[in-house]
Amino acid sequence: MIADRMKVMLGASSAIRAMFEEGKKIAKIYGKENVYDFSLGNPSVPAPQKVKESFIDVIEHTDDITLHGYMNNSGFESVRESIAESINKKFGTAFSCKNIVMTVGAAGGLNVVLRAILNPDDEVIMIAPFFGEYLNYVANSFGKSVIVPPNPPTFQPDLEAFEKALTNRTKAVIINTPNNPTGVVYSEETLKKLSEILDKKSKENKQAIYLISDEPYRELAYDGVEVPYVTKYYANTIVGYSYSKSLSLPGERIGYLVIPDEAEDFENLASACNVATRILGFVNAPSLQQLVIQKCLDETSDISVYDKNRELLYNSLTEYGFECIKPQGAFYLFVKCPIDETQFVEKAKQLRLLLVGGKSFACEGYVRLAYCVSYDTVVNSLPQFKQLAKETLNK
Ligand code: PLP
Numbered sequence: 001m002i003a004d005r006m007k008v009m010l011g012a013s014s015a016i017r018a019m020f021e022e023g024k025k026i027a028k029i030y031g032k033e034n035v036y037d038f039s040l041g042n043p044s045v046p047a048p049q050k051v052k053e054s055f056i057d058v059i060e061h062t063d064d065i066t067l068h069g070y071m072n073n074s075g076f077e078s079v080r081e082s083i084a085e086s087i088n089k090k091f092g093t094a095f096s097c098k099n100i101v102m103t104v105g106a107a108g109g110l111n112v113v114l115r116a117i118l119n120p121d122d123e124v125i126m127i128a129p130f131f132g133e134y135l136n137y138v139a140n141s142f143g144k145s146v147i148v149p150p151n152p153p154t155f156q157p158d159l160e161a162f163e164k165a166l167t168n169r170t171k172a173v174i175i176n177t178p179n180n181p182t183g184v185v186y187s188e189e190t191l192k193k194l195s196e197i198l199d200k201k202s203k204e205n206k207q208a209i210y211l212i213s214d215e216p217y218r219e220l221a222y223d224g225v226e227v228p229y230v231t232k233y234y235a236n237t238i239v240g241y242s243y244s245k246s247l248s249l250p251g252e253r254i255g256y257l258v259i260p261d262e263a264e265d266f267e268n269l270a271s272a273c274n275v276a277t278r279i280l281g282f283v284n285a286p287s288l289q290q291l292v293i294q295k296c297l298d299e300t301s302d303i304s305v306y307d308k309n310r311e312l313l314y315n316s317l318t319e320y321g322f323e324c325i326k327p328q329g330a331f332y333l334f335v336k337c338p339i340d341e342t343q344f345v346e347k348a349k350q351l352r353l354l355l356v357g358g359k360s361f362a363c364e365g366y367v368r369l370a371y372c373v374s375y376d377t378v379v380n381s382l383p384q385f386k387q388l389a390k391e392t393l394n395k
Helices: 004-030 049-061 064-068 078-093 105-117 133-140 158-164 188-204 265-280 289-293 304-320 339-349 375-392
Strands: 099-101 123-127 144-148 168-176 210-217 239-240 255-258 330-334 366-370
Touching: 049 289, 064 289, 078 099, 078 255, 078 289, 099 105, 099 265, 105 133, 105 168, 105 210, 105 239, 105 255, 105 265, 123 133, 123 158, 133 144, 144 158, 158 188, 168 188, 188 210, 304 330, 304 375, 339 366, 339 375
Parallel strands: 123 144, 123 168, 168 210, 210 239
Antiparallel strands: 099 255, 239 255, 330 366
């Protein structure tokens, strides 16, 4: 018999599986090209050519023991040093290898840091809408999730509601900018104010509140928008980065944590992340991928492809009468449902449009469209969206 908490998780994920199965069924009837699947955040742009070349180069020119062996649980020192230098060059920071822990993607990094800092029932704040897996990650480390309600239509955090959510059990706050599912980039002003609130509350609690900045979409920003580097505003920031989206490598499972010297209890925190990497069973981030990304630190996938999809979808959907904020980053559009969310998702499905309901992101009454699909898929889906508008708007 499986654990009770796993039964709950199976129940939740079967809804997603059901949607996936439904998509396959519709594809069998209408043909795959006639199903417009906007449900998954799987990059549709290939990794840069340099990534492929680097895989070959690393395999051919690294000795086997280094390439395939165990290492420091935090990762290769030279890779961590290169990453630190690259961040310093971009953001004027002063990190070195001791501030970097290589991780198994952003998911691995979040689980590592939460395991490192949480005592049972410590509270972790998340600002809706957010990536639903955070709830599971916090539960994995026996913490308690506390949700700050969404703040439409801008989806910048409601700072008053945020302040109210903080208690003397608050151990961490997770933010994600550019955001999944809204595509919103938190402004510098928002981050400064949020930091002031956290400073004040940490002093009151006589204990640090860590700000975990989950940044898999950092490089996916459009119209020249700046994504502020959060360690500049708040000393107790831990950054979680991933190459899943920026280099289109989600299956390769590679990312890193940044733990600044200024973070409270730095030495222990960095050591705890090192140990958590080991005891969670990762042991270390994959060695080949570490060496590959070291050679690709200035590369990103061609995000102009997502940008083109973004423009077309946003302009068309708003023209049809749907309400949504124009995303500044990531590859998601978060659209307000003109009718009940479940009915809207169902009606969309009947039109062969696969969307994810806002409930999955703690924000009922919206749907998320992942526009990391081909341009043709976007173009061909537009008559269906027009029909969806006809059937659901002003009802
Ligand atoms: N955080 C957010 C906001 C995400 O959207 C995702 C994946 O979609 C992750 C973390 C996990 O990413 P990774 O593949 O790097 O583990």
